[in-house]
Amino acid sequence: MSGSEIILDIDVGSPYTYLALELSPRRAQGVPVRLRPVLIGGIFKASGNHAPATNPTKGRYMLRELQELATQYGIPFRFPSRFPINTLLPQRVLAAADLAGRVDPVAHAVFRAYWVEDVDVSTPQGLAPVLDALGDGELLARASDQDVKDRLRESTDAAVAAGVFGLPAFHVGDRFWWGHDRIDLALRAAISAG
């Protein structure tokens, strides 16, 4: 009765994806949410889209809105001192975690490190203690393995092929919805498809 699964595309560089990641366990009503690490830079490049904060007026607004949404949802949030960051390394680590069946705890920890604790997760030095605390320290070395690189590329390509132009994206079957507040539309589709 729980419907089909939702795939949630994630990149740690996206603040609204952090909100989606924190909200989805509360909102999912028992529908499985499968996290899929993708590379947001690849999605922007393929779709011709740009990060919203590229426009300074929009960026100023979003900084205020993010804080307000986090407060409303009761989600800890502190905008990091380094933004944007290059997310290739952390996304490869998340892809490695995905292959190891560890993406849920690792993603939550890496996102929290960046979006709450101001850890520079773009570097091995920033990531190592976060992974070590979970007992997943070996994922850092896995980041340079070919199967991990391939996994991240394939997941990104799959998102692009589905029409994704920004994150977060929630997929149900061959449809997707964009934006952290669209989880309810994805959920409705998942339940009616289940």
Added chain:
Amino acid sequence: MSGSEIILDIDVGSPYTYLALELSPRRAQGVPVRLRPVLIGGIFKASGNHAPATNPTKGRYMLRELQELATQYGIPFRFPSRFPINTLLPQRVLAAADLAGRVDPVAHAVFRAYWVEDVDVSTPQGLAPVLDALGDGELLARASDQDVKDRLRESTDAAVAAGVFGLPAFHVGDRFWWGHDRIDLALRAAISAG
């Protein structure tokens, strides 16, 4: 106890503004929502932002999402055959309606004509029957009056000065929120300020 008012910036060329306009009476919980006609082209120009559908991948997504949101909300919606349109004339008509204390019924009728009935509201021929049906036919001639032009320019300038980069925008005091689904944040602010 109804809190301070919400100002809702509107331009008939914006599909998400149509959703906001239709939803706001249902959601406002007694808080007054004052409609302020602005020129979205002026907002994009001043903020350096672009219409979301400028990106074709995003545009395809939005077409699907709009239909789905309208269905979910129970709002009639049919994407018009002419899009985008030049909204200078209809926005001047709405500014004239604003000055005449008639913006609520005129805005709802003009938005419905475009977003449901596929009327080309960019032209006098399209607008005339819509206005005549309301007994507001004289607003069309008013569109070229200097005080009406000034009103539209001043309202657009006020939105830009507040930091608006896209529509719909809900203002409460000196803060605003962007997007039809942010009415709840504006409402919360209006009620706590009231």
